[in-house]
Amino acid sequence: MAAVFSPRANVIVAVAMLGAVGAVVGLCLWWFAWPRSDYVRHVGWAIQQPVPFSHQHHVAGLGIDCRFCHSSVERSAQASLPPTFTCMTCHSRIWTNAALLAPVRDSLTEDRPIAWARVTDVPDYVYFNHSIHVSKGVGCGSCHGNVARMPLTFKAKTLTMQFCLDCHRNPGPNLRPLAHVYDMDWHPDHATPSPADLMRAYHIGGRNLTECSLCHR
């Protein structure tokens, strides 16, 4: 009687088993790891802008405060992108012939806003309010990273729901004294009040900060 399996069967079975394992591993990576990668979440991607604005130069180099341009951050849900008028506060007299700034001058002469590209964006079903965060001691850098070290601006944190909840469940470690909210290079030192003291000072803790309707309205 002839053999049921030919000698090639050993190879075929081994390849098929390896292939099955590979498919399962690959599927898991594709399904679970890929969507969580910085590549898909656009973390660390410098965004193409009409003008290659450098936060590093303006913030670290010149010492301009965040609020000089993002002036509604203390009063409004939006930190707001500056209008051309704000750029022209200085650039009406400085670098007036720079080719790099041609889109800014065109925007002024044609009375047409500059279409800046969003760097950080949360889904449309999330309502984020800047003013409450900066007035309760959450520093800009806690969500935006150290913008003063970004020649071109990129998203520095994942800004996923997990990211928000990590802080909303335990805000203390991410709070700082009000004087340092806009300080990009701030780190807690021995003089910094403890997280518990900061929570008390800002009256945080009386309300459950993980209520759904806090962010989803």
Next chain:
Amino acid sequence: MMPRPATVLGLAAALVLIAGCDDMTKQKKQNPYASRATAPGEVPAGTVAYGEISAPVPPVTMALLERGQTEYHVFCAPCHAETGDGHGMIVQRGFPAPPPLAAERPQFVYDVITNGRGVMYGFAQRIAPEDRWAVVAYVHALQRSQHMMVADLTPEQRVAP
């Protein structure tokens, strides 16, 4: 002829699965600023913005001065410098130097912050009216601190370190 139950079930399952393809992170909504045609038009001259109506001048308190110091640091110091001498970082980079801050009427300082003066742009959109008064108060305090005579100090202030 009736379709087989398996076909009906399969189609129903497909409908349920298709619902999962909806990406709710981007939803249709109106953004009037997306187009020049729908954006709010030019504001007629002389229009007073809500919140811009003349409010009474706030009394000078320590809190007002501290607020003024913050706002001065953010909006004024880039050119006028933290001392008010007019040699701020932007001036060092080529912006025409403003004259050192001088003793002026509060209303004059307030109006300069609001409307600008010379090459200085107005800050009406960036500094709220009550914060402008805070800056006015702080600038006044800044000048007094730089022209203080020993004779102006109280005995307690003189012994203080």
